Amino acid sequence: MGKKDIIKSISYNQHKIIKDIADLYNDGETEFDLDITYSEGKFYGGHNYVNENGEKETLLIKQPKYKCDVAPQFDDVIAIDPWGSLPFDDASIQTIFFDPPFIISPRTCPSLLEDTNNNCKTFRRFSGYYPVNELLDSYKHWMEECFRILKHDGYMFFKCQPTVTGSKELNSHHWIWFVAESLGFDLLDEFVLLTKQRLISGKVDKQQHARKFHSYFYVLKKSTKKKIPYLNFMKNEEITVFVNSFIENNKGRKNGENLKYRNEIKPQTHVMTRNEKEKYFCGKENEETDGGNDFPDYTPPLSIMENASEELLKEDNF
Ligand SMILES: C[S@@+](CC[C@H](N)C(=O)[O-])C[C@H]1O[C@@H](n2cnc3c(N)ncnc32)[C@H](O)[C@@H]1O
Numbered sequence: 001m002g003k004k005d006i007i008k009s010i011s012y013n014q015h016k017i018i019k020d021i022a023d024l025y026n027d028g029e030t031e032f033d034l035d036i037t038y039s040e041g042k043f044y045g046g047h048n049y050v051n052e053n054g055e056k057e058t059l060l061i062k063q064p065k066y067k068c069d070v071a072p073q074f075d076d077v078i079a080i081d082p083w084g085s086l087p088f089d090d091a092s093i094q095t096i097f098f099d100p101p102f103i104i105s106p107r108t109c110p111s112l113l114e115d116t117n118n119n120c121k122t123f124r125r126f127s128g129y130y131p132v133n134e135l136l137d138s139y140k141h142w143m144e145e146c147f148r149i150l151k152h153d154g155y156m157f158f159k160c161q162p163t164v165t166g167s168k169e170l171n172s173h174h175w176i177w178f179v180a181e182s183l184g185f186d187l188l189d190e191f192v193l194l195t196k197q198r199l200i201s202g203k204v205d206k207q208q209h210a211r212k213f214h215s216y217f218y219v220l221k222k223s224t225k226k227k228i229p230y231l232n233f234m235k236n237e238e239i240t241v242f243v244n245s246f247i248e249n250n251k252g253r254k255n256g257e258n259l260k261y262r263n264e265i266k267p268q269t270h271v272m273t274r275n276e277k278e279k280y281f282c283g284k285e286n287e288e289t290d291g292g293n294d295f296p297d298y299t300p301p302l303s304i305m306e307n308a309s310e311e312l313l314k315e316d317n318f
Pocket residue numbers: 036037038039040041042043069070071082099100101126127128138
């Protein structure tokens with residue numbers, strides 16, 4: 001392979017990225033098994049491309065074997081339910097493309113219905129999610145479904161893009177990495193699709209964030225051997241045992257020398273219940289079990305750990 005042929009992580013052309021994905025992850029074959037957000041099928045067909053040397057090329061991406069969408073636009077596209085299963089057996093598919101909506105907006109908001117200036121073109125064409133957690137939940141749902149139907153070494157190619165909603169950055173690609181790795185996918189590769197043009201809303205008076213001129217194609221490989229269960233948090237009893245034994249094990253290190261932290265850290269007697277955590281972090285109250293009690297004396301277990309490590313570091317024990 002010469003320098004000119006090297007596959008790069010960035011491109012201004014999405015068909016070039018799809019061709020590169022085919023070369024690296026599908027033995028050069030541009031026919032993929034399944035696209036579950038087929039829509040108008042813009043990923044496929046013949047496309048002109050000017051390479052870095054200014055030479056014209058035609059990139060041919062074959063139609064996928066199976067096509068699905070929640071709102072099919074062609075007869076050969078299978079209709080799927082937004083929260084349903086994919087109509088395929090477990091471990092039966094080798095490659096899947098997924099290109100879901102990334103816009104957060106109520107589907108019935110007046111500015112959308114009366115969009116005379118065409119500001120909401122992308123939303124109306126591809127739909128969107130509302131509120132934010134619907135997007136996160138939906139992405140998780142489809143990653144789980146794809147994981148189920150993929151063969152043991154199959155690939156999911158996830159097109160995603162950061163956005164801004166309610167004046168906050170929504171870096172959904174971080175969520176995708178986290179959920180994917182927790183399920184047992186390995187994030188093998190990341191292609192950045194750059195663009196020179198974007199629709200600019202006339203509504204914004206003062207810009208707060210950089211307008212995003214890029215999106216990603218994430219390459220996720222089903223790979224249970226490397227699974228890291230990030231989403232399996234320690235149970236309360238396990239945290240108590242862990243913290244108490246940490247303190248116990250570090251008492252009197254350095255041949256019984258009385259370390260400074262020894263008298264300052266008390267063993268853990270209370271750890272947050274799930275309801276308490278929800279209330280503390282999410283402002284939720286579960287009336288059934290905790291009756292909305294306050295817990296002003298609560299000290300999160302982690303703060304004990306932090307104090308402990310600070311003291312240990314001061315003493316130069318580690
Ligand atoms: C960005 S478009 C896909 C464009 C497509 N790759 C193409 O080349 O034409 C997003 C697609 O996601 C579908 N969609 C909308 N809501 C969805 C949901 N909740 N779950 C899965 N797909 C959804 C839309 O019907 C639309 O076809």
